[in-house]
Amino acid sequence: xxxxxxxxxxxxxxxxxxxxxxxxxxxxxxxxxxxxxxxxxxxxxxxxxxxxxxxxxxxxxxxxxxxxxxxxxxxxxxxxxxxxxxxxxxxxxxxxxxxxxxxxxxxxxxxxxxxxxxxxxxxxxxxxxxxxxxxxxxxxxxxxxxxxxxxxxxxxxxxxxxxxxxxxxxxxxxxxxxxxxxxxxxxxxxxxxxxxxxxxxxxxxxxxxxxxxxxxxxxxxxxxxxxx
Amino acid sequence: xxxxxxxxxxxxxxxxxxxxxxxxxxxxxxxxxxxxxxxxxxxxxxxxxxxxxxxxxxxxxxxxxxxxxxxxxxxxxxxxxxxxxxxxxxxxxxxxxxxxxxxxxxxxxxxxxxxxxxxxxxxxxxxxxxxxxxxxxxxxxxxxxxxxxxxxxxxxxxxxxxxxxxxxxxxxxxxxxxxxxxxxxxxxxxxxxxxxxxxxxxxxxxxxxxxxxxxxxxxxxxxxxxxxxxxxxxxxxxxxxxxxxxxxxxxxxxxxxxxxxxxxxxxxxxxxxxxxxxxxxxxxxxxxxxxxxxxxxxxxxxxxxxxxxxxxxxxxxxxxxxxxxxxxxxxxxxxxxxxxxxxxxxxxxxxxxxxxxxxxxxxxxxxxxxxxxxxxxxxxxxxxxxxxxxxxxxxxxxxxxxxxxxxxxxxxxxxxxxxxxx
Numbered sequence: 001x002x003x004x005x006x007x008x009x010x011x012x013x014x015x016x017x018x019x020x021x022x023x024x025x026x027x028x029x030x031x032x033x034x035x036x037x038x039x040x041x042x043x044x045x046x047x048x049x050x051x052x053x054x055x056x057x058x059x060x061x062x063x064x065x066x067x068x069x070x071x072x073x074x075x076x077x078x079x080x081x082x083x084x085x086x087x088x089x090x091x092x093x094x095x096x097x098x099x100x101x102x103x104x105x106x107x108x109x110x111x112x113x114x115x116x117x118x119x120x121x122x123x124x125x126x127x128x129x130x131x132x133x134x135x136x137x138x139x140x141x142x143x144x145x146x147x148x149x150x151x152x153x154x155x156x157x158x159x160x161x162x163x164x165x166x167x168x169x170x171x172x173x174x175x176x177x178x179x180x181x182x183x184x185x186x187x188x189x190x191x192x193x194x195x196x197x198x199x200x201x202x203x204x205x206x207x208x209x210x211x212x213x214x215x216x217x218x219x220x221x222x223x224x225x226x227x228x
Numbered sequence: 229x230x231x232x233x234x235x236x237x238x239x240x241x242x243x244x245x246x247x248x249x250x251x252x253x254x255x256x257x258x259x260x261x262x263x264x265x266x267x268x269x270x271x272x273x274x275x276x277x278x279x280x281x282x283x284x285x286x287x288x289x290x291x292x293x294x295x296x297x298x299x300x301x302x303x304x305x306x307x308x309x310x311x312x313x314x315x316x317x318x319x320x321x322x323x324x325x326x327x328x329x330x331x332x333x334x335x336x337x338x339x340x341x342x343x344x345x346x347x348x349x350x351x352x353x354x355x356x357x358x359x360x361x362x363x364x365x366x367x368x369x370x371x372x373x374x375x376x377x378x379x380x381x382x383x384x385x386x387x388x389x390x391x392x393x394x395x396x397x398x399x400x401x402x403x404x405x406x407x408x409x410x411x412x413x414x415x416x417x418x419x420x421x422x423x424x425x426x427x428x429x430x431x432x433x434x435x436x437x438x439x440x441x442x443x444x445x446x447x448x449x450x451x452x453x454x455x456x457x458x459x460x461x462x463x464x465x466x467x468x469x470x471x472x473x474x475x476x477x478x479x480x481x482x483x484x485x486x487x488x489x490x491x492x493x494x495x496x497x498x499x500x501x502x503x504x505x506x507x508x509x510x511x512x513x514x515x516x517x518x519x520x521x522x523x524x525x526x527x528x529x530x531x532x533x534x535x536x537x538x539x540x541x542x543x544x545x546x547x548x549x550x551x552x553x554x555x556x557x558x559x560x561x562x563x564x565x566x567x568x569x570x571x572x573x574x575x576x577x578x579x580x581x582x583x584x585x586x587x588x589x590x591x592x593x594x595x596x597x598x599x600x601x602x603x604x605x606x607x608x609x610x611x612x613x614x615x616x617x618x619x620x621x622x623x624x625x626x627x628x629x630x631x632x633x634x635x636x637x638x639x640x641x642x643x644x645x646x647x648x649x650x
Contacts, residue, residue, distance in 0.1 A: 003645075006630060006633065006634045006637065006645075007634065007637040007638075008426070008633050008634070008637055008643045008644065008645045009642060009643065009644040009645065010644070010645055011644075011645070011646050017645070018422075018424050018626060018629075018645055018646075018647030018649045019424065019626050019629050019630035019633055019634070019645060020626070020630050021626070033333075034648070035332075035425075035646055035647075035648055036309060036310070036311050036312060036313070036332065036423075036648040037308060037309055037310065037311060037332055038311055039308070039310055039311055040310060040311050040312075040418065040420075041310045041315040041316070217464075220463070220464065
């Protein structure tokens with residue numbers, strides 16, 4: 001049995017040529033004995049649980065040490081609260097996902113942002129500030145929405161990476177303007193002092209990526225020059 | 229009881245450093261028997277070779293400064309093949325064993341993590357495994373030769389040596405080359421590897437190669453280069469093209485008379501720059517053959533060995549922690565390891581088994597996995613008058629295979645195609 005297009009001889013029972021995908025016409029169809037079974041290997045992921053356990057113990061020890069030092073020296077927590085919050089925040093961002101076999105970004109990124117918001121709320125309350133609701137919270141929420149939607153797009157939309165990254169950079173540029181706006185509202189700083197620079201930088205990079213997505217020759221040239 | 233351990237040989241050092249979450253450098257050798265494989269006998273045969281080939285029954289361990297291989301306590305358990313060859317060997321698996329013994333219907337296959345050995349060493353191990361299997365299964369007596377070794381005798385010291393260290397020149401060969409054209413395509417889902425095997429009569433292949441006055445390796449490399457050039461021509465104008473080079477491993481045992489069973493091969497990147505003009509197949513054959521002849525000499529290869537050995541002897545590098553070395557080695561691998569060639573053609577030529585084994589063995593194959601940064605690879609082995617050209621890919625497109633095998637057909641070589649494509 002031969003492929004009419006490639007001219008190569010094919011195994012009995014082959015339905016399409018493996019090289020050119022041309023359907024094979026065979027009047028004496030025989031069931032082909034496959035050269036490999038159908039079973040696929042289990043997808044293995046290296047577990048980070050040992051690391052997570054080690055870091056949990058380390059974080060717990062650090063927190064205990066900080067508390068002992070603070071209470072022995074001052075009889076109260078004082079700066080220890082910031083240190084403990086920082087350790088907790090670092091642990092949640094870096095090591096909490098290690099406990100899970102397949103940590104999902106769309107879950108852990110909002111969790112990380114919630115942890116950041118709580119830590120910032122503590123700092124605001126501890127320093128007697130009035131900037132949490134009008135500045136920190138909107139900034140954290142904006143950052144959370146942008147990064148989570150970026151992760152979801154990358155995960156669930158096939159292809160179009162350049163458009164996703166390009167759009168992300170432009171939105172990020174716009175977000176810096178929003179940050180400055182909240183800064184202006186809360187602290188009374190002048191508007192458009194720095195955010196327009198970052199907006200133009202992010203927007204230029206984003207537009208460049210969008211152009212790369214639109215123009216195939218430009219994309220191929222970049223792929224060839226910058227592959228790694 | 230104290231476990232034996234081995235330093236990685238010079239070529240093997242790079243492979244642990246370049247392991248990724250879904251890729252590591254593995255290759256496979258397989259033998260197709262005339263009858264279905266008996267897994268229990270295969271397990272026994274595998275266990276019997278443990279003492280004769282101790283450097284293959286090892287695990288990969290990380291020391292403070294270097295990776296090393298340590299005698300494995302867990303047995304190599306034979307198991308059935310998966311839907312595709314060379315499935316990912318995870319870090320956890322490498323900590324148990326760096327070797328797999330697989331079977332499916334009539335086939336016995338062995339997959340090696342490349343730090344253990346190269347294709348030649350692997351072919352010796354497979355031949356011994358199959359010989360032991362046949363001895364146990366059929367009670368035949370296979371004479372001991374340079375290929376088939378006595379499983380009862382201890383390994384010879386020269387089989388375990390790092391032959392690179394003995395054969396390095398005083399001066400390093402220049403490693404600068406131009407980055408070559410990148411093959412590319414749509415990645416397969418779940419790491420699937422599509423294997424396309426082209427089976428040709430060795431006599432017909434030799435005759436075709438001799439028509440162009442070149443060796444089989446040079447001829448296949450020329451046909452492959454021609455196929456890649458035609459793909460690049462359709463992709464971009466000439467002035468924007470890149471050199472088309474084929475990475476060809478050279479077995480250094482023949483050049484230096486070594487009998488090591490560990491890695492002792494180095495690669496040459498041989499090819500042409502299509503920006504300078506069109507090449508006929510005859511011109512490609514000629515230039516590739518003569519480049520191979522010019523570079524695969526003991527003197528030039530000694531310079532290349534020195535380029536690998538000397539940096540590893542620098543005290544600063546030796547004292548660097550292994551994690552830091554990984555970063556450096558990765559950078560070197562990216563810059564010099566894979567970027568100079570479009571794909572490998574690894575030819576371990578003819579495997580000549582003893583007369584007593586031949587009635588039981590129908591075919592033998594050699595398969596190398598796709599590289600980290602390019603999706604196609606090609607490996608060649610001849611046995612029993614037939615040559616098995618295995619092309620593997622981790623992308624969906626079969627364009628390179630189609631062009632390559634169709635060209636062989638155009639040149640009057642009958643090609644029979646098999647594939648594991650779903």
